[in-house]
Amino acid sequence: MKDLIRVRSLISAEVEMLLNQQVKKEAYSSSIYLSMASWCNRNGFDYSSDYFFKQAEEERQHQLKFYKYILDMGGNAVSPEVTGIKQEYNSFREVFEEALDQEISVTQSIKNIYARCLKEQDFVTNEFLNWFLKEQREEEYKARRALELFEVIGEEGTGRWQIDKHVGDIKYNSEA
Amino acid sequence: MVTTLIDPQTSTWVDVFSTKQGAVYQSDAERCWYVDFAGKVAKFDYRCLLKLKKAVYNVDIEAKLLETSKDPDVEIIFICACDHTYILTLMQIIALKELMEGTFVMLQLNSILQDRLYRIAV
Ligand SMILES: [Fe+2]
Ligand SMILES: [Fe+2]
Numbered sequence: 001m002k003d004l005i006r007v008r009s010l011i012s013a014e015v016e017m018l019l020n021q022q023v024k025k026e027a028y029s030s031s032i033y034l035s036m037a038s039w040c041n042r043n044g045f046d047y048s049s050d051y052f053f054k055q056a057e058e059e060r061q062h063q064l065k066f067y068k069y070i071l072d073m074g075g076n077a078v079s080p081e082v083t084g085i086k087q088e089y090n091s092f093r094e095v096f097e098e099a100l101d102q103e104i105s106v107t108q109s110i111k112n113i114y115a116r117c118l119k120e121q122d123f124v125t126n127e128f129l130n131w132f133l134k135e136q137r138e139e140e141y142k143a144r145r146a147l148e149l150f151e152v153i154g155e156e157g158t159g160r161w162q163i164d165k166h167v168g169d170i171k172y173n174s175e176a
Numbered sequence: 177m178v179t180t181l182i183d184p185q186t187s188t189w190v191d192v193f194s195t196k197q198g199a200v201y202q203s204d205a206e207r208c209w210y211v212d213f214a215g216k217v218a219k220f221d222y223r224c225l226l227k228l229k230k231a232v233y234n235v236d237i238e239a240k241l242l243e244t245s246k247d248p249d250v251e252i253i254f255i256c257a258c259d260h261t262y263i264l265t266l267m268q269i270i271a272l273k274e275l276m277e278g279t280f281v282m283l284q285l286n287s288i289l290q291d292r293l294y295r296i297a298v
Contacts, residue, residue, distance in 0.1 A: 001190045001192075001202055001204065001286055002202075002204040002207075003286055003287050003290040003291075004202065004204070004207055004208075004209075004222060004283075005222060005283055005284075005287055006287055006290065006291075007207065008222045012284075012287070013284075121291070
């Protein structure tokens with residue numbers, strides 16, 4: 001008996017489902033960052049607002065990368081519903097704490113897909129995911145560095161103003 | 177078990193899975209499946225077979241069993257953009273669900289076997 005499912009699609013139903021979940025996660029990240037951009041802007045943290053606008057755009061690109069991969073492999077990409085976006089934050093610091101939490105949860109979820117693909121010996125998808133693993137290194141680094149600024153600069157006096165100014169300069173340039 | 181399969185054309189059909197109530201066959205040549213259920217044999221491509229599975233899985237059997245209304249105990253399985261519609265009783269839904277479950281397990285098993293056997297052989 002011919003493997004008709006394989007003829008149709010390179011990825012298994014399970015991997016397709018996981019990738020679609022990731023599409024949704026990236027869309028959620030994008031919306032969360034957009035909401036953070038709004039909060040920062042409203043509270044006078046313009047550099048951070050710009051930073052989050054950029055992050056929101058990046059997450060959108062991640063979403064599309066997954067989306068197109070599913071389609072290219074013969075799967076069914078599902079446009080996600082995104083709900084429950086938090087609009088208010090209690091403090092400037094809380095925004096960055098949640099940004100890091102979000103990135104960590106994305107890394108974990110990509111690791112999950114990777115593990116599943118290894119189990120199925122779906123090396124093609126593993127290779128596709130490599131780009132995201134590297135990306136998460138940068139994403140977590142940046143989010144962690146932003147939080148570090150709260151420690152090294154301190155929030156007292158003009159601290160928050162200083163922190164905001166430095167958020168825009170955070171860069172990750174590792175050759176490794 | 178199945179009485180509708182006297183047609184000589186069907187000789188190239190391979191059994192995928194069958195129960196007392198129905199059966200699913202695969203045609204390699206046509207790249208499709210034939211579902212023999214509720215008195216008819218219907219042809220499904222992969223996309224439609226997935227839709228059928230989804231439609232059947234989406235019926236909340238437990239809720240239907242607990243329902244006390246006087247509405248007839250009938251469910252319509254309509255599959256968007258496919259040619260077939262099923263009008264089934266709750267018992268038939270349960271049977272079709274069993275058939276789908278078995279079918280997809282067998283198809284998955286076939287995928288695994290093909291991958292492990294032939295990938296190494298070539
Ligand atoms: Fe992302
Ligand atoms: Fe990210």
